Amino acid sequence: MARSKKTMDGNEAAAHAAYIFTDTAAIYPITPSSPMAEHTDEWATQGRKNYFGKTVKIVEMESEAGASGTVHGSLVAGALTSTYTASQGLLLMIPNLYKIAGERLPGVINVAARCVASHALNIFGDHSDVYACRQAGCAMLCESSVQEVMDLTPVAYLSAIKGRLPFINFFDGFRTSHEIQKIDIWSNEDFDDIIDLKAIEEFKANALNPNHPCEMGSAQNPDIFFQSRESCNVVYDELPAIVQEYMDKINAKIGTDYKLFNYYGAADATHVIVAMGSVNDTIEETIDYLAEKGEKVGLIKVRLYRPFSVQAFLDAIPATAKTISVLDRTKEPGSIDEPLALDVKSALMSDPKFKDVTVLCGRYGLGSKDTTPEQIVAVYHNTDKKKFTLGINDDVTHLSLDAGAPLVTTPEGTVCCKFWGLGADGTVGANKNSIKIIGDNTDMYAQAYFDYDSKKSGGITMSHLRFGKKAIKSTYLIHKANFVACHNAAYVRKYNMVQELVDGGTFLLNCPWTGEELDKHLPGQVKKYMYDHKIKFYTINGTKLGIESGMGPTRINTILQSAFFKLTGIIPEEKAIELMKAAAKKTYGLKGDDVVQKNWNAIDLGATGVVEVAIPDSWANGKDEGLDYPAATKGSQAQKDFVNNIQIPVSSQEGNGIPVSVVKTYMTGDTPSGTAAYEKRGVSVAVPVWNPDTCIECQQCSYVCPHAAIRSIALTEEEAKNAPADMQLKDLTGMPGYKFAIVVSQMDCLGCGSCANVCPANKAPKNVEAGIKTLAMQTLDDELKAQQKYFDYAVELDPKQEVVDKFGLDTVKGSQFKQPYLEFSGACAGCGETPYAKLITQLYGDRMYFNLG
Numbered sequence: 001m002a003r004s005k006k007t008m009d010g011n012e013a014a015a016h017a018a019y020i021f022t023d024t025a026a027i028y029p030i031t032p033s034s035p036m037a038e039h040t041d042e043w044a045t046q047g048r049k050n051y052f053g054k055t056v057k058i059v060e061m062e063s064e065a066g067a068s069g070t071v072h073g074s075l076v077a078g079a080l081t082s083t084y085t086a087s088q089g090l091l092l093m094i095p096n097l098y099k100i101a102g103e104r105l106p107g108v109i110n111v112a113a114r115c116v117a118s119h120a121l122n123i124f125g126d127h128s129d130v131y132a133c134r135q136a137g138c139a140m141l142c143e144s145s146v147q148e149v150m151d152l153t154p155v156a157y158l159s160a161i162k163g164r165l166p167f168i169n170f171f172d173g174f175r176t177s178h179e180i181q182k183i184d185i186w187s188n189e190d191f192d193d194i195i196d197l198k199a200i201e202e203f204k205a206n207a208l209n210p211n212h213p214c215e216m217g218s219a220q221n222p223d224i225f226f227q228s229r230e231s232c233n234v235v236y237d238e239l240p241a242i243v244q245e246y247m248d249k250i251n252a253k254i255g256t257d258y259k260l261f262n263y264y265g266a267a268d269a270t271h272v273i274v275a276m277g278s279v280n281d282t283i284e285e286t287i288d289y290l291a292e293k294g295e296k297v298g299l300i301k302v303r304l305y306r307p308f309s310v311q312a313f314l315d316a317i318p319a320t321a322k323t324i325s326v327l328d329r330t331k332e333p334g335s336i337d338e339p340l341a342l343d344v345k346s347a348l349m350s351d352p353k354f355k356d357v358t359v360l361c362g363r364y365g366l367g368s369k370d371t372t373p374e375q376i377v378a379v380y381h382n383t384d385k386k387k388f389t390l391g392i393n394d395d396v397t398h399l400s401l402d403a404g405a406p407l408v409t410t411p412e413g414t415v416c417c418k419f420w421g422l423g424a425d426g427t428v429g430a431n432k433n434s435i436k437i438i439g440d441n442t443d444m445y446a447q448a449y450f451d452y453d454s455k456k457s458g459g460i461t462m463s464h465l466r467f468g469k470k471a472i473k474s475t476y477l478i479h480k481a482n483f484v485a486c487h488n489a490a491y492v493r494k495y496n497m498v499q500e501l502v503d504g505g506t507f508l509l510n511c512p513w514t515g516e517e518l519d520k521h522l523p524g525q526v527k528k529y530m531y532d533h534k535i536k537f538y539t540i541n542g543t544k545l546g547i548e549s550g551m552g553p554t555r556i557n558t559i560l561q562s563a564f565f566k567l568t569g570i571i572p573e574e575k576a577i578e579l580m581k582a583a584a585k586k587t588y589g590l591k592g593d594d595v596v597q598k599n600w601n602a603i604d605l606g607a608t609g610v611v612e613v614a615i616p617d618s619w620a621n622g623k624d625e626g627l628d629y630p631a632a633t634k635g636s637q638a639q640k641d642f643v644n645n646i647q648i649p650v651s652s653q654e655g656n657g658i659p660v661s662v663v664k665t666y667m668t669g670d671t672p673s674g675t676a677a678y679e680k681r682g683v684s685v686a687v688p689v690w691n692p693d694t695c696i697e698c699q700q701c702s703y704v705c706p707h708a709a710i711r712s713i714a715l716t717e718e719e720a721k722n723a724p725a726d727m728q729l730k731d732l733t734g735m736p737g738y739k740f741a742i743v744v745s746q747m748d749c750l751g752c753g754s755c756a757n758v759c760p761a762n763k764a765p766k767n768v769e770a771g772i773k774t775l776a777m778q779t780l781d782d783e784l785k786a787q788q789k790y791f792d793y794a795v796e797l798d799p800k801q802e803v804v805d806k807f808g809l810d811t812v813k814g815s816q817f818k819q820p821y822l823e824f825s826g827a828c829a830g831c832g833e834t835p836y837a838k839l840i841t842q843l844y845g846d847r848m849y850f851n852l853g
């Protein structure tokens with residue numbers, strides 16, 4: 001049976017399939033599962049119909065505990081009910097899961113599995129949340145890819161209905177929930193010959209109903225509770241067969257081969273991995289690579305994790321297996337082994353045929369640590385470490401397996417592209433758009449994954465896009481690319497990005513530089529790499545073209561997207577432009593023709609604005625200048641250690657190489673405060689420039705800045721005399737003998753413009769008439785960067801309590817002469833929350849507890 005194709009991520013795939021079988025959805029948002037609830041809500045609002053011809057009823061609750069309580073109540077009332085969650089949200093549901101399972105109610109909890117916060121918050125993917133629920137009595141079905149989420153989510157629902165048990169239907173947070181793939185999708189009619197309407201009728205007939213009253217949720221004492229609990233054994237014994245029955249029906253329909261445990265690899269494999277989740281695709285890709293080298297290796301993919309069918313698992317193991325490595329994506333401190341490894345060992349003990357098989361147990365991928373083909377090769381080649389970890393350097397307990405240099409295991413013809421963008425600059429949105437254009441308009445497979453640092457915006461974004469004629473199983477980040485685009489010129493000295501290009505690859509740099517300027521700004525190691533590896537080098541002046549297109553200097557995403565299509569030739573240029581314009585019309589049509597036209601201008605300018613740069617022979621001699629992260633030399637020893645050992649490698653995207661011995665100092669998650677001041681990112685396109693002649697010293701600018709990057713400073717005559725040359729000062733009104741300055745940390749400013757927008761002097765009629773701005777946003781160039789020294793000098797000056805007292809701490813003016821203790825936050829540019837938090841620290845100093853949730 002052929003299904004229609006669509007390009008979407010795992011969350012949308014889960015929501016799409018779940019909608020078909022859902023009467024009621026109880027929702028509460030939590031990353032990375034929120035889009036499942038959002039899609040369901042949106043479709044219900046649009047009137048989309050489920051299998052039963054009804055619109056899903058959405059109930060939004062105040063927490064996940066409330067959502068799971070609603071699921072429970074809704075199921076008891078006879079509605080097929082879904083929810084969507086992750087991490088602590090799932091853990092909040094646990095008490096209700098016991099009830100839902102104990103009462104044999106067929107709800108489905110769709111989970112984008114995510115790390116549970118321990119010493120630190122981590123919003124990324126692992127299995128610590130789902131493992132924490134394995135005792136609650138829900139069946140647990142796992143999918144490894146976006147396509148599998150679409151294919152198997154119905155199995156969870158259909159089996160829940162027939163088996164009369166709830167399911168936790170889970171897949172990897174971020175790696176699957178947010179990975180975009182072109183997939184085959186279900187329609188309601190596809191289930192006409194599969195859905196068990198009689199079972200649904202029975203479930204509804206059994207619901208609490210005044211026509212046949214009964215009592216639920218009674219209390220039981222020691223005399224009968226235990227044996228009542230044992231009475232459900234048979235239900236769990238029968239469930240695996242029901243799940244397999246539905247997998248078989250789906251296999252017959254769409255030509256797949258889903259089993260409770262799927263085997264992949266050599267029929268005579270000697271070393272077999274057992275794993276669950278998105279890592280399975282990477283393992284499959286690695287098996288294909290190793291098979292070409294004659295290695296006999298295999299994989300058992302766990303799909304139905306609970307109830308764990310021992311027989312189905314044993315049947316999947318090739319008789320030749322001598323070693324089984326079990327990969328668990330969690331850490332249970334103090335446990336003998338991790339959960340899946342315990343299951344595997346226990347299952348093997350039940351059959352003497354496997355008594356000589358060696359079982360090795362590994363942890364991988366915690367908090368979305370990338371798991372790569374070379375790490376999987378290391379697992380297959382490991383024979384001596386009985387317990388191991390992947391992807392880290394554990395130089396304390398020495399559990400980690402060494403992996404070599406990045407391997408290229410993707411099928412021939414796969415094109416890998418990586419884009420380095422600034423958070424909120426639109427790069428991610430443009431790439432999502434691109435992948436849909438490619439996926440929906442060519443016969444190519446397409447995959448996109450987006451990697452972020454933890455800054456809310458103004459941080460770094462890395463978009464990983466792959467295309468090819470063969471299915472893409474690479475569920476890991478790109479470290480060998482055919483095309484790299486750098487959307488922010490400041491990045492060339494901050495990240496090793498060009499060095500990830502394959503020989504002859506293409507590098508596109510968004511910058512205003514040409515000729516000698518390029519020679520000056522590019523570090524020696526980048527120039528040498530481009531020369532040595534015959535890189536095709538192009539530049540584009542996105543800021544200038546943004547202004548020309550009418551989009552403005554920071555709206556470069558469409559321009560860069562257009563340049564990408566031109567340079568890669570994935571789709572013929574004319575066709576690509578036509579498709580991009582159609583997409584822009586669809587996205588911005590409601591905002592008016594003017595906005596659409598500006599986007600179209602940007603598309604045209606992006607395609608024509610790329611400039612090829614001939615790489616001069618002199619670049620062959622480029623010297624390694626290192627990355628632009630000055631070591632911390634000031635501050636406390638604790639601050640210096642943290643900045644130099646952790647913050648700098650993390651900021652430069654080299655954090656994966658930090659060994660356990662270094663992070664051990666911060667085992668409990670405590671780190672020194674005040675270290676954001678060392679980052680000095682310099683990523684803003686434009687920064688404010690102060691004009692003392694028209695300033696009225698109201699200090700609204702420093703009051704509203706979300707990042708404490710603009711400050712009001714009072715100086716004594718002596719301090720004014722010692723100030724750096726050319727630092728602009730004026731007399732402080734009302735305080736004879738004092739000078740005043742507004743200073744800007746250009747390297748910390750995120751260019752939101754809030755200060756310039758609020759400045760009342762900008763709006764004074766005489767200034768407006770004369771075209772004078774007291775605070776004017778200007779492009780951050782070298783000259784402005786050099787003015788950082790004024791800020792650096794000013795913030796070191798002694799506090800002036802007498803100035804605060806004069807104007808009053810309870811006034812905007814007085815408060816802004818106080819040192820803020822929340823500086824250079826990673827919040828979104830223009831955040832409305834951090835100015836208040838910053839102000840509280842100015843009002844109450846450092847004698848308070850502060851929790852920003």
Ligand code: SF4
Pocket residue numbers: 687688704705706707708709710744748749750751752753754755756830
């Ligand atoms: S532009 Fe925004 S971040 Fe920069 S100084 Fe002004 S308010 Fe602060």
Ligand code: SF4
Pocket residue numbers: 690694695696697698699700701702742755758759760761762774775
């Ligand atoms: S908001 Fe404008 S007028 Fe007020 S202190 Fe800042 S620069 Fe001066």
